[in-house]
Amino acid sequence: MKIRSAAFQCSSAKASQCPRPDRPEFAFIGRSNVGKSSLINLLTGRSGLAKVSGTPGKTQLINHFLIDDSWYLVDLPGYGYARVSKDRRAGFSKLIRDYIAGRENLVCLFVLVDSRLEPQKADIEFLNLLGNNRIPFALVFTKTDKLSDNQTASNVARYKRFLLQSWQELPPIFITSSEKKKGKEELLEFIENCVNTYASHTGEE
Ligand SMILES: Nc1nc2c(ncn2[C@@H]2O[C@H](COP(=O)(O)OP(=O)(O)OP(=O)(O)O)[C@@H](O)[C@H]2O)c(=O)[nH]1
Ligand SMILES: [Mg+2]
Numbered sequence: 001m002k003i004r005s006a007a008f009q010c011s012s013a014k015a016s017q018c019p020r021p022d023r024p025e026f027a028f029i030g031r032s033n034v035g036k037s038s039l040i041n042l043l044t045g046r047s048g049l050a051k052v053s054g055t056p057g058k059t060q061l062i063n064h065f066l067i068d069d070s071w072y073l074v075d076l077p078g079y080g081y082a083r084v085s086k087d088r089r090a091g092f093s094k095l096i097r098d099y100i101a102g103r104e105n106l107v108c109l110f111v112l113v114d115s116r117l118e119p120q121k122a123d124i125e126f127l128n129l130l131g132n133n134r135i136p137f138a139l140v141f142t143k144t145d146k147l148s149d150n151q152t153a154s155n156v157a158r159y160k161r162f163l164l165q166s167w168q169e170l171p172p173i174f175i176t177s178s179e180k181k182k183g184k185e186e187l188l189e190f191i192e193n194c195v196n197t198y199a200s201h202t203g204e205e
């Protein structure tokens with residue numbers, strides 16, 4: 001699939017302010033600075049669409065982007081960034097929790113993890129929260145341009161072994177680099193299949 005049009009729709013400070021849930025939606029989440037906004041720009045082919053920053057905590061609202069007039073990509077604030085105030089952190093996590101628990105049109109949540117790191121506590125806690133709430137998700141390894149192919153494969157294998165200690169099956173997994181434009185086709189194909197399945201279930205098109 002190739003994205004033909006991508007437009008910023010709105011920023012929401014509360015889950016209840018999000019657009020009407022009348023079309024399938026895919027959201028990107030992960031620790032601050034992991035590369036969520038960069039990946040949205042890679043997928044849409046528009047480098048300035050989602051705001052990217054070297055300073056963690058750039059995205060603080062729920063940002064909806066309307067794609068091809070038929071589905072949403074959503075850029076979420078990061079979690080697990082310690083240098084914001086406690087209030088802010090609580091605010092972030094309530095915003096995120098409200099969003100994931102209540103968003104009926106959320107088809108898949110892409111959880112981004114830094115390919116260079118071993119499983120991080122905040123990520124594992126978040127994945128467990130998703131599992132407990134039966135939220136469909138996929139795991140996306142980011143910034144693989146910073147590693148050799150061998151090192152990436154070995155880190156991904158380590159992550160899978162870790163997950164299989166407590167999960168019965170693995171989620172869909174994607175290996176990406178926004179810098180090297182890697183993983184774009186695979187992600188878009190996955191999204192396309194999900195959009196088609198969603199349409200067939202809701203009786204549209
Ligand atoms: N080398 C490399 N750098 C990347 C990649 N993706 C993102 N970055 C860099 O990582 C930093 C953070 O990227 P963002 O896309 O803003 O990350 P984010 O997860 O949206 O961050 P917050 O909105 O602050 O939570 C920026 O300096 C990006 O240029 C990648 O694939 N490779
Ligand atoms: Mg961001």
